[in-house]
Amino acid sequence: MPAGRAGRLDLGSLAGGARSAGHLTRCATTPSQQPSDDKKPWVQVLSWKPRAFVYHHFLSDAEAAHIIKLAAPQASAASHPL
Numbered sequence: 001m002p003a004g005r006a007g008r009l010d011l012g013s014l015a016g017g018a019r020s021a022g023h024l025t026r027c028a029t030t031p032s033q034q035p036s037d038d039k040k041p042w043v044q045v046l047s048w049k050p051r052a053f054v055y056h057h058f059l060s061d062a063e064a065a066h067i068i069k070l071a072a073p074q075a076s077a078a079s080h081p082l
Helices: 061-074
Strands: 007-010 026-028 042-048 051-056
Touching: none
Parallel strands: none
Antiparallel strands: 007 026, 007 042, 042 051
């Protein structure tokens, strides 16, 4: 995929098949090939150089809420302006 082109990597399902972690089954490069809102994990390629990815649906809503709850006591406001 050319640099600067967004795309999608489908890592497949580890639960029901013989795929290994990192197994690439599909790479979509157009918005029409983006997944529906079915909450299946998928990786969006933002850039190859430098490598930048977005991991969609990496955690469930419950998992994310649990991590936020665990981190809240140690969290503090940013000390510098954005």
